Each structure stands twice: as C-alpha cells, then as structure tokens.
Amino acid sequence: MSILSAISNKITSVPVLWRRFIITGLSALPALYILQLVIRIQTGEWDLLGPEPGKALVWLTGTWAFNFLLIALMVTPLYRLLNQRWVLVHRRMLGLWAFLYTSLHALAYATFLLQWQWADITSEIVKRPYLLLGTGAWTILLALALTSTRWAQKSLGKRWKALHKLVYFAALLASVHYLLQIRAGWFEPVLYTVLTILVLLVRNRRFEGFWKKSDKI
Amino acid sequence: KQILAASETAWGKDETLSPYSAVTQYNNFYEFGTGKTDPSRYAGDFKTDGWKVEIGGECEVKGQFTLEDILKPLDLEERIYRLRCVEAWSMVIPWIGFPLAELLKRFKPLSSAKYVEFTTIEDPEQMPGQRSVFSTIDWPYKEGLRMDEAMHPLTLMAVGLYGEILPNQNGAPLRLVVPWKYGFKSIKSIVAIRFVEEMPSTTWNDLAPQEYGFYANVNPKVDHPRWSQASERRLPNGLFSANRIPTQMFNGYASEVEGLYSGMDLRRFY
Numbered sequence: 001m002s003i004l005s006a007i008s009n010k011i012t013s014v015p016v017l018w019r020r021f022i023i024t025g026l027s028a029l030p031a032l033y034i035l036q037l038v039i040r041i042q043t044g045e046w047d048l049l050g051p052e053p054g055k056a057l058v059w060l061t062g063t064w065a066f067n068f069l070l071i072a073l074m075v076t077p078l079y080r081l082l083n084q085r086w087v088l089v090h091r092r093m094l095g096l097w098a099f100l101y102t103s104l105h106a107l108a109y110a111t112f113l114l115q116w117q118w119a120d121i122t123s124e125i126v127k128r129p130y131l132l133l134g135t136g137a138w139t140i141l142l143a144l145a146l147t148s149t150r151w152a153q154k155s156l157g158k159r160w161k162a163l164h165k166l167v168y169f170a171a172l173l174a175s176v177h178y179l180l181q182i183r184a185g186w187f188e189p190v191l192y193t194v195l196t197i198l199v200l201l202v203r204n205r206r207f208e209g210f211w212k213k214s215d216k217i
Numbered sequence: 218k219q220i221l222a223a224s225e226t227a228w229g230k231d232e233t234l235s236p237y238s239a240v241t242q243y244n245n246f247y248e249f250g251t252g253k254t255d256p257s258r259y260a261g262d263f264k265t266d267g268w269k270v271e272i273g274g275e276c277e278v279k280g281q282f283t284l285e286d287i288l289k290p291l292d293l294e295e296r297i298y299r300l301r302c303v304e305a306w307s308m309v310i311p312w313i314g315f316p317l318a319e320l321l322k323r324f325k326p327l328s329s330a331k332y333v334e335f336t337t338i339e340d341p342e343q344m345p346g347q348r349s350v351f352s353t354i355d356w357p358y359k360e361g362l363r364m365d366e367a368m369h370p371l372t373l374m375a376v377g378l379y380g381e382i383l384p385n386q387n388g389a390p391l392r393l394v395v396p397w398k399y400g401f402k403s404i405k406s407i408v409a410i411r412f413v414e415e416m417p418s419t420t421w422n423d424l425a426p427q428e429y430g431f432y433a434n435v436n437p438k439v440d441h442p443r444w445s446q447a448s449e450r451r452l453p454n455g456l457f458s459a460n461r462i463p464t465q466m467f468n469g470y471a472s473e474v475e476g477l478y479s480g481m482d483l484r485r486f487y
Binding site: 038041042046047050051052053054057111112113115127128130180181183185186187 | 238353
C-alpha cells in the first residue's frame with residue numbers, strides 16, 4: 001500500500017491542469033495515428049492497410065472506442081480499490097474521449113463502408129442486430145456527453161446520476177455488438193466482454209464486500 | 218517463385234485483375250490465423266516438398282500419389298476467375314491449374330461415388346492456427362462437392378497464380394477453385410480426396426449450419442443471416458470509394474452452371 005500512496009502523492013504533486021494536458025495529449029495519440037494513416041493512404045500508399053483500408057479503419061476506431069470506454073469505467077474502481085482519489089478529477093474527460101472515439105468509429109463506418117448511402121444505413125441498421133446495438137451504445141454516450149457539463153449536473157439533480165448509470169448499459173451493448181461479429185476468432189470479443197463484466201462487478205457496490213474484506217488481510 | 222508453363226485460355230480476359238499484393242496478403246486461411254494478414258506472415262516456412270495426396274473411397278484406383286505423379290500427365294492452363302468471399306468482398310485472380318475432372322477421371326470413380334470429399338493438411342507444428350486454443354474449428358478443414366459439380370469443366374485444381382507457383386498463403390501446393398461458390402468451398406493445401414456415397418460433412422457447415430450451407434453457391438437473393446449478399450466490395454477499394462458492385466447469380470457463371478441445380482430450391486439448399 002505504501003508504494004501506491006507514494007505513486008498517488010507523486011501524481012497529486014503535479015497540478016491538475018498539467019495532468020489534464022498530459023491526459024489530453026495521450027488520449028489524442030491514437031486519433032493522430034489514425035489521421036496520419038488516412039493521409040498516407042490518400043497520398044498514394046493505398047496498400048498501407050491492405051486492400052480494404054476502410055474496413056481496417058472501422059475496426060481500429062472501434063477498438064479504441066472500446067479501450068476508452070473501459071478506461072473511463074475503470075476510474076471509480078481505481079479510486080475505490082486502490083484509493084487513488086486523484087483519478088476522479090479526470091473521469092469526465094476520459095468519458096468524453098470514449099464518446100469521441102465511438103463517434104469516430106460511427107463516422108468511419110458511415111463514410112468508408114456505407115459511403116453515406118442513407119437508404120442502406122436504415123436498412124442495414126434494422127436488418128443487422130449488431131449495428132442496432134452499436135447505434136444504441138453511441139446514442140447513450142451522446143446523451144451522457146451532452147449532459148456532462150456542471151450546469152446539466154446541477155439542473156438534473158438526482159436524475160443525473162440515474163441517467164449516467166446508463167454507461168453500464170452502453171458497455172454491455174458494446175460487448176454484445178462485438179460478440180455478434182464473431183466468425184471463428186473469438187479471443188478479442190470475449191476478452192473485452194470479460195473486462196467489461198469485471199469492471200461492472202467491481203463498480204457495483206453490492207459486490208464491494210468481496211474486495212473490501214480481502215483488502216484488510 | 219517459378220514461372221510455370223501454362224497455356225492461356227479465354228476465361229476472364231475482360232476482367233481487371235486484383236493486384237498481386239491483395240491476392241497474396243489478404244487471405245482467409247485459418248490454419249495460419251484468423252487475421253487477413255496472418256497467412257502471408259506465418260506461412261513463409263510451410264514445407265510443401267514431398268507432398269502426397271491420399272486417394273480413397275468409392276473408386277478403382279486408390280493410394281498415395283505424389284504431387285509429381287498427379288501433375289505429370291496434365292497440361293496446365295491459366296484461368297482468370299472472379300473469387301467471391303462469403304464475407305461480401307471479391308477479387309479477380311489469374312489462377313494456373315487444370316480441370317479437376319481430368320484428375321478425378323484417372324482414379325476411375327464407381328457409380329456409387331455421389332460426392333467428393335477434400336481434406337486440408339493437419340500439421341499443428343507448421344500451422345499456428347491449428348495450435349491455437351482459441352480456435353473453434355475442428356481440424357482438419359474439410360470440404361466437399363457433389364460429383365457433377367466436381368466434374369464440371371469450370372472446377373479447377375490450382376497449383377499457381379500470377380504466373381508463379383502457388384504462394385503458401387494461397388493454399389500451396391494444391392488447392393481447389395470453384396468460381397461460382399463462396400470462397401470457403403475452394404479448399405487449400407489438399408492432402409486427401411475421397412469419393413463417397415453420402416454428402417460429406419464440411420467445416421463451415423459444421424460450425425454454423427444456419428450461416429454456411431453445403432452448396433454455398435453465390436446468390437445475391439439469399440442473405441447471410443448477419444449481412445446482405447446482394448452486393449460485394451471488389452478489392453482493392455479506397456477509403457472514399459467502396460467499389461461496391463452488385464453480386465451476380467452464381468458469381469456470373471450462371472449460364473455455365475445453373476443446369477446443375479434445376480428444380481432445386483436454392484433458398485433451402487444455400
């Protein structure tokens with residue numbers, strides 16, 4: 001525990017504003033990496049991501065959307081399990097990054113795979129359940145992003161907390177969205193689902209007894 | 218890499234070929250991994266010398282044949298075929314091979330032979346996908362054709378592509394090419410051919426029978442349960458040009474093969 005509190009002290013000695021800059025910079029790295037891929041593909045390196053670059057980018061943005069969703073969901077467990085209080089300040093920002101990458105993923109799908117053929121979009125969403133689930137997850141994150149301001153928090157009062165609990169539901173939708181696309185390689189979808197369930201279990205106060213007890217030994 | 222002497226044929230002369238890099242670096246060959254680039258990455262050291270094919274079942278001539286035995290009396294020819302994957306992408310590939318019928322005739326199949334069953338090599342030491350604990354496939358990979366499909370002049374046994382010996386990731390040294398069926402029917406790295414009376418069990422049909430049928434004829438009217446088969450992405454495509462084209466019945470080979478299925482409900486026998 002002393003190592004953890006030492007880490008915690010080291011981090012909290014850095015001003016909050018700096019920490020925000022660092023987290024913003026790190027969170028933007030995958031997006032910048034994806035942007036340079038798009039630029040290089042468009043400037044002649046057509047083969048950079050193989051013969052289906054659009055599909056590759058949809059998968060890449062989807063993976064990062066899920067990564068950030070899990071990172072944002074890890075904030076509270078990190079505080080409760082390891083007593084890292086400093087992380088709470090950054091929860092909103094990490095949640096917004098999760099929303100941003102989810103939006104990039106949806107945008108990549110609509111642009112590269114559907115080419116904005118709206119007739120196709122509606123028929124595809126209705127026909128393919130995994131698209132419906134993905135759209136559902138994105139819609140929830142959109143609502144949470146829109147109500148992430150302090151003003152919304154105040155004016156919604158108790159309802160704000162209830163609304164923002166929907167993030168658990170969004171994570172479950174994202175897991176099923178991924179699982180439904182399995183053909184034979186199930187490792188990654190199952191890994192993400194297991195991580196999602198673990199995070200949800202840790203966050204649920206009803207299960208707090210399990211790790212609070214073992215903590216004292 | 219070696220150029221094979223092959224005669225040109227009229228097949229697919231008007232088609233635009235998919236680039237060599239797409240054909241050889243975007244593969245479904247789960248024996249080497251489920252990623253599209255896994256086969257080209259991990260098949261480099263795959264050993265094909267001394268390759269043997271076991272012939273058995275309902276035929277007069279049985280036994281083990283070396284690849285040289287198989288190829289000796291045959292003339293190789295180039296055929297440019299469209300390849301339509303069940304995942305809704307397609308390519309155009311210049312194969313080098315010989316009609317499967319030419320080979321099968323030599324084994325003198327009996328009248329009881331109603332189907333032909335093909336088996337891919339099972340060699341986990343060389344094939345990381347077969348070693349993987351995450352694989353849901355019951356190795357070895359198996360495929361099958363009805364006898365008349367196997368004897369059809371379009372059905373090709375390929376030993377090369379783009380003027381060279383078949384790269385390992387494309388199913389060296391011997392693979393099937395059935396251009397009017399989804400790609401998974403075109404089994405790779407064949408080590409056994411059996412003539413059988415009953416419809417053989419096949420890998421993808423075993424794994425998800427509601428998604429992959431035995432026939433697996435390209436059919437724009439019968440969707441995969443999770444995606445539409447009405448159109449396909451002709452590869453390579455660009456970021457802002459999906460190259461989406463309508464899928465043709467029997468992948469455009471309807472005039473040659475539709476007679477094989479007359480009177481069959483293709484919705485039921487997908």
